[in-house]
Amino acid sequence: MANTLPISINYHKPKLVVPSSVTPHETKRLSEIDDQGFIRFQIPILMFYKYNSSMKGKDPAKIIKDGLSKTLVFYYPLAGRLIEGPNRKLMVNCNGEGVLFIEGDANIELEKLGESIKPPCPYLDLLLHNVHGSDGIIGSPLLLIQVTRFTCGGFAVGFRVNHTMMDAYGFKMFLNALSELIQGASTPSILPVWERHLLSARSSPSITCIHHEFDEEIESKIAWESMEDKLIQQSFFFGNEEMEVIKNQVPPNYECTKFELLMAFLWKCRTIALNLHSDEIVRLTYVINIRGKKSLNIELPIGYYGNAFITPVVVSKAGLLCSNPVTYAVELIKKVKDHINEEYIKSLIDLMVIKGRPELTKSWNFLVSDNRYIGFDEFDFGWGNPIFGGILKAISFISFGVSVKNDKGEKGVLIAISLPPLAMKKLQDIYNMTFRVIISNI
Numbered sequence: 001m002a003n004t005l006p007i008s009i010n011y012h013k014p015k016l017v018v019p020s021s022v023t024p025h026e027t028k029r030l031s032e033i034d035d036q037g038f039i040r041f042q043i044p045i046l047m048f049y050k051y052n053s054s055m056k057g058k059d060p061a062k063i064i065k066d067g068l069s070k071t072l073v074f075y076y077p078l079a080g081r082l083i084e085g086p087n088r089k090l091m092v093n094c095n096g097e098g099v100l101f102i103e104g105d106a107n108i109e110l111e112k113l114g115e116s117i118k119p120p121c122p123y124l125d126l127l128l129h130n131v132h133g134s135d136g137i138i139g140s141p142l143l144l145i146q147v148t149r150f151t152c153g154g155f156a157v158g159f160r161v162n163h164t165m166m167d168a169y170g171f172k173m174f175l176n177a178l179s180e181l182i183q184g185a186s187t188p189s190i191l192p193v194w195e196r197h198l199l200s201a202r203s204s205p206s207i208t209c210i211h212h213e214f215d216e217e218i219e220s221k222i223a224w225e226s227m228e229d230k231l232i233q234q235s236f237f238f239g240n241e242e243m244e245v246i247k248n249q250v251p252p253n254y255e256c257t258k259f260e261l262l263m264a265f266l267w268k269c270r271t272i273a274l275n276l277h278s279d280e281i282v283r284l285t286y287v288i289n290i291r292g293k294k295s296l297n298i299e300l301p302i303g304y305y306g307n308a309f310i311t312p313v314v315v316s317k318a319g320l321l322c323s324n325p326v327t328y329a330v331e332l333i334k335k336v337k338d339h340i341n342e343e344y345i346k347s348l349i350d351l352m353v354i355k356g357r358p359e360l361t362k363s364w365n366f367l368v369s370d371n372r373y374i375g376f377d378e379f380d381f382g383w384g385n386p387i388f389g390g391i392l393k394a395i396s397f398i399s400f401g402v403s404v405k406n407d408k409g410e411k412g413v414l415i416a417i418s419l420p421p422l423a424m425k426k427l428q429d430i431y432n433m434t435f436r437v438i439i440s441n442i
Contacts, residue, residue, distance in 0.1 A: 004116060004122040004123075005108065005112060005113065005116075007106055007107060007108045007113075007123060007126065008106070008107050009104040009105065009106045009107075009126050009127075009129075009148060010104060010105045010107075011102060011103070011104045011129055012102065012103040012104065014100055014101065014102050014131045014134075015065075015100075015101050015102075016097065016098035016099070016100060016101070016141070017065055017068045017069050017072065017098050017099050017100075017101045017145075018069065018072065018079060018096055018097070018098040019069060019072040019073045019076055019079055019096055019098075020069040020070050020072070020073055021073050023072070023073060023076035023079070023094065023096055024076065024094060025094055025095060025096065026094050027083075027091050027092070027093055027094065028077055028091060028092050028094060028194060028196070029089070029090075029091050029196060029197070029200070030082075030089075030090040030091065030092065030164060030165075030196055030306070031196035031197070031198070031199035031200050031306055031307070031349075032199060032200050032201050032349040032350075032352040032353060032357075033199045033306070033307045033308065033309070033310075033349065033352075034090065034164050034165070034196060034199075034306050034307045035088070035089065035090035035164055035352070035357055036307075036352060036357055036360075037088075037357045037358055037359040037360070038311075038359050038360035039163040039164055039307060040137045040163070040164055041137075041163055041395065042135060042144075042160045042161060042162055042163065043159075043160070043161045043163050043168075043171075043391060044124055044128050044158070044159075044160055044391065044392050044393065045158065045159045045160075045161065045171070045376060045389070045390065045391055045392070046117070046121065046124070046127055046128070046156055046157070046158045046159075046388075046389070046390070046392050047156065047157045047158075047376060047377075047379060047386040047388070047389035048110060048113075048117050048154070048155075048156050048386050048387050048388050048389070049154055049155050049156070049157070049381070049383040049384070049386050049387070050110065050152075050154045050383070050384070050387055051110075051152050051153030051154045051383075052153075052382075052383040052384055055382055055383050056153075058382070059149075060147055060149065060155045060157070060381065060382075060383065061103040061147040061149065061155075063182055063381065063382060064145070064147055064157060064178075064182070064381055065101055065147075066182075067178050067179075067181050067182035067381070068099065068101065068145060068178065070181045071174065071177050071178045071181050071188075072098075072099065074177060074187070074188055074191065074192055075174055075177065075192050075305070076094055076096065077092045077094050077142075077165070077194065078099060078142050078143050078165060078174070079094070079095075079096050079097060079098050079099060079142075080092045080093050080094040080095050080096070080097065080142065081093050081095060081097055081138075081139050081140065081141075081142070082137060082138050082139065082140075082142065082162070082164065083138065083139070084138050087353065087356060087357075088356060088357050090164055092142075092165070097141075098141070099141050099142065099143040099144070099145060100131060100134055100141040100143070100144040100145070101144075101145050101146075101147075102129055102131065102144070102145070102146040102147075103146075103147055103148075103149075104127075104129065104146060104147070104148040104149070105148070105149050106126075106148050106149065106150050106151070107151065108150060108151060109150055109151050109152035109154070110150040110152055110154035110155075110156075111152065111154075117156075117387075117388050118235065118388055118390075118404060118414060119233075119235045119390065119391070119392050119393055119394075119400075119402060119414060119416035120233035120234070120235060120392065120393045120394070120416045121392040121393070124392045124393060126148075127146060127148050127156050127158045128144065128146055128158040128159075128160050129146055131144070135160075137162060137164065140162075142161075142162040142165050143159065143160070143161055143162065143165075144158075144159070144160040145157070145158065145159055145160075146158040155383075157381070159171075163307070164307070165306070166305045166306060166307065167306070167307040167308060167309055168369070168371050168374045169289065169291060169305075169308065169374065170304070170305030170306060170307070170308075171305075171374075172374050172375065172376075173188075173190055173192065173303065173305045174192075174305065175376075175379045176188065176189070176190065176379070177189075177190070177192070178379075178381070179379050179380055179381055182381050182382060183380070183381075183382065190302060190303050191303050192303050192305050193301040193302075193303035193304050193305070194306075195300075195301060195304060196306050198298070198300060198304070199298075199300075199306070199307075199308065199349060200349065201349050201350050201352065201353040202346060202349075202350055205350035205351075205353045205354050206347070206350055207347050207350055207351045207354060207355075208343055208346075208347045208350075209343060209344045209347040209348070211312075211347070211348060211351055212283070212312075212313040212315050212361075213283075213285060213311050213312060213313040213360055213361060214351070214355070214358045214359075214360065214361060215313075215361055215363070216359075216361050216362070216363055217281065217361075217363040220280065220281070220362075220363040220364050221361070221362045221363050223364075224362050224363070224364065224365075224397065225362065227420045228396060230420050230421070231396070231418040231419060231420060232418070232419065232420070232421055232424050233393060233394055233416050233417065233418050234416070234417060234419075234424055234427075234428065235414050235415065235416045235417070236266075236414070236415050236417065236427075236431055237404070237406055237412055237413075237414050238262055238412050238413050238414075238415070239406055239410045239411065239412030239413075240410065240412070241410075241435075242412070242435055243258055243261070243262070245434060245435055246261055246262065246265045246326070246434075247261065249265070249325065249326050250325070250326060250327050250330070251327070254327065254330075256330045256333075256334065259370055260330050260333050260334065261326070261330060262413070263284060263286065263329075263333060263368060264326050264327075264328075264329035264330040264332075264333060265326050265329075266366075266368065266415070266417075267282075267284040267314075267321065267329055267366055268321055268322060268326055268329055269427060269430045269431070269434075270366055270417065270419070270423075270427060271318050271321050271322055271364075272322050272426070272430060273419060273423040273424070273426040273427035273430060274318075274364070274419070274423050275423070275426070276318040276364065277318065277319075278317065278318055278319025278320075278322075279317055279318070279319065280317070280318040280364060281315060281316070281317060281318075281363065281364065282315075282316055282317070282318045282321060282364040282365075282366075283313045283314065283315055283361060283363065283364060283365040283366065284313065284314040284329070284332075284333070284365075284366050284367075285311045285312070285313050285314075285360065285365055285366065285367035286311070286312055286313070286314060286333055286336060286337065287309050287310075287311055287367065287368070287369050287370065288309060288310050288311075288312065288337065288340060289308060289309050290308050290309060290310060290345060291304070291308050295341075296340070296341065296342050296345060297342040298342060298345060310340065310344075310345060310348055311360060311367065312336045312337075312339075312340060312344075313336070313361070313365070314329070314332045314333050314336050315332075316328075316329070316332060318364070362396070362397060365397050366397055366399075367397060367398045367399065368398075368399045368400070368401055368415060369391075369398065369399070369400045369401065370401045370413075371390065371391060371400050371401055371402055371403075372401055372402070372403045372413050373403075375403075376389035376390045376391075376402065376403075377389040377390065377403060377404075388404065389402075390402030390403070390404070390414075392416075393416055394416040394417055394418040395418075396418060397418070399415050399416055399417050399418070400415070400416065401413045401414070401415045402414050402415075
């Protein structure tokens with residue numbers, strides 16, 4: 001884990017940034033995918049930019065703040081506030097109240113932070129300052145932005161995003177628009193589209209498929225919740241060399257995607273580390289993006305920025321998962337993916353209405369959201385691409401895969417995982433033992 005240097009930040013008074021021109025005042029309903037119980041939380045994203053001599057004398061906070069005001073004209077629902085109707089139905093009151101903006105000045109050079117800017121970043125709470133009363137889901141700003149200047153001329157941009165409004169792909173569209181408008185465009189190249197009715201319940205809702213993602217077993221849920229305040233975080237890197245080592249655990253010409261293999265490997269290792277009883281039921285939530293999937297017969301417009309993913313669950317007894325080859329877990333993942341069709345998605349959407357938007361199961365569940373191709377490390381606000389960009393921490397049993405380069409400059413995926421201390425020590429030992437040849441060559 002990276003050494004943590006003490007830093008302090010002088011914060012300016014928080015401001016509300018409103019759209020730069022008049023926008024419609026109306027109430028818009030979110031989709032049933034948007035207002036699921038388990039995505040009613042804030043996603044923290046940070047991007048770090050080095051000093052760029054061509055931007056000397058220009059203030060990143062002012063440039064980004066002005067760009068936000070222009071971008072909110074097109075994404076005006078983000079300047080509103082959520083309200084909750086009957087049956088926990090979320091709607092956004094598009095009142096133009098604005099998003100929360102913070103400026104800060106740190107007492108350190110960006111370079112001094114080294115590898116600690118990567119997940120799990122120890123400075124997250126400083127670089128995304130939680131303004132009192134701003135972090136609620138209902139009635140609070142839907143977006144918090146913080147620009148922190150470092151003494152070297154570099155800076156960090158932090159975003160805290162209300163997940164109910166958009167997923168990672170939707171946020172990517174927003175950041176693209178922000179980048180384009182900052183650099184002189186009059187309109188974004190992709191115009192945002194609301195149309196949340198496309199993922200809303202049928203007129204006569206009906207649950208027609210099995211949805212294990214909402215099966216809650218009280219004892220194992222309580223067991224996990226009792227650990228939540230003791231969880232620690234650590235990140236694990238998987239590049240080409242690590243993936244080759246994992247591939248050597250499956251037969252030659254075995255057909256699966258890299259991500260299926262990585263998820264199967266991680267799920268097995270994490271379960272071993274938790275040291276559960278062999279009959280305990282464990283779960284892997286496999287996130288599937290439904291954009292552009294013609295086979296699912298659900299066509300979303302290119303500018304759709306709402307949540308557009310589903311979370312089917314793979315289920316196994318802990319003993320079977322831990323004692324079998326990794327292909328056992330891969331086959332379970334493939335089987336679940338093969339069962340996803342248009343009816344499954346409509347059944348899931350209807351379930352939200354019928355069952356009152358239940359939480360995703362916490363019963364020995366593990367979820368990794370694959371954000372490698374979002375490109376959080378590619379957004380240019382005038383200073384070039386960030387030296388790192390991504391989601392900075394795991395949230396309970398939910399982890400995020402972010403694209404990073406290791407010490408040797410090799411690109412791979414970095415996954416922050418939350419576990420109790422003893423289980424984390426065991427997972428670290430498994431990782432070190434599995435990849436000891438690579439580690440010894442570093």
